[in-house]
Amino acid sequence: MPSTPGTSRGTYARTAERRSTIARAVLDLVLEKGHGGVTTAETAAHARISEATVLYHFPTRDHLLVAALRLAFDEDDARLSTGRPDLDPKALRRYVTGGDRQVALLYTMLAGQIGTPGHPAREFFAEHYAQALERWTAIIVARQDAGLAHPGVDAGEAARGFLAAWTGLRTQWQIDPSFDLGESVLTAFRRLTGENVVELRRVLLDPGSGL
Numbered sequence: 001m002p003s004t005p006g007t008s009r010g011t012y013a014r015t016a017e018r019r020s021t022i023a024r025a026v027l028d029l030v031l032e033k034g035h036g037g038v039t040t041a042e043t044a045a046h047a048r049i050s051e052a053t054v055l056y057h058f059p060t061r062d063h064l065l066v067a068a069l070r071l072a073f074d075e076d077d078a079r080l081s082t083g084r085p086d087l088d089p090k091a092l093r094r095y096v097t098g099g100d101r102q103v104a105l106l107y108t109m110l111a112g113q114i115g116t117p118g119h120p121a122r123e124f125f126a127e128h129y130a131q132a133l134e135r136w137t138a139i140i141v142a143r144q145d146a147g148l149a150h151p152g153v154d155a156g157e158a159a160r161g162f163l164a165a166w167t168g169l170r171t172q173w174q175i176d177p178s179f180d181l182g183e184s185v186l187t188a189f190r191r192l193t194g195e196n197v198v199e200l201r202r203v204l205l206d207p208g209s210g211l
Contacts, residue, residue, distance in 0.1 A: 015057075018049070018053070018057060019058075020071075022043065022049070022057055022058060022064070022067065023064075023067040023068055023070070023071045025043050025046040025047035026038060026043050026067060026068035027072055027103075028046060029042060029043065029046060030065075030068050030072075030102050030103065031100055031103070033102075034106075035105065035106045038065065039061070040054050040058075040064065043064060062110075062119060062120050062121065065106060065109075066120045066124045068106065069103070069110060070124060070128075072100075073128065090186070093186045094182070096166075096181055096182040097182035101174075104173075105174060108170070110125070111125060111167075129163070137155045137156045140159055141155045144193075148198065149194055149195050150193065150198050161192045162189055162192050165192070169184050
């Protein structure tokens with residue numbers, strides 16, 4: 001007997017809910033002890049479901065870790081509301097420094113696997129990067145329209161450079177956490193978008209600046 005549209009929607013909703021529950025369990029374990037010790041059996045116990053169910057939805061441990069990272073990013077994006085083109089760079093600083101170190105380590109580990117054929121991280125990072133590039137390009141364009149970023153800057157190239165700088169700074173910070181990661185990321189954003197030049201010009205042209 002063929003399934004009805006209502007039945008199909010119900011099945012899809014239950015599947016999505018189950019996958020979300022599993023991803024939450026994995027992320028909780030990563031936050032608790034890091035990604036190195038996460039197993040499918042422990043994930044099943046934490047989610048209160050069978051290990052067979054976990055493996056049905058996520059066939060390998062790598063798939064589980066990618067699901068955890070995706071959830072962490074989704075929650076961070078919701079917290080920052082990075083879809084807003086009027087993003088305050090100071091909010092970016094708080095966002096960068098507010099992330100969990102274990103998630104940052106998971107990100108770096110999975111990013112190192114994108115060159116492995118068939119690895120689930122490859123598809124995830126391709127999707128994540130495309131979305132991030134589009135989002136930050138829109139943010140920079142909006143800041144140009146508002147007179148905050150330099151109008152001569154290519155927004156797409158600035159966004160690409162910013163994402164590369166952010167990734168590199170994150171890796172350096174994991175090796176040497178003595179510097180202020182949030183401030184370094186904010187500085188990179190301001191330089192690549194020409195906001196420091198715009199602010200300097202504004203000060204120089206201000207009669208009340210005393211310059």
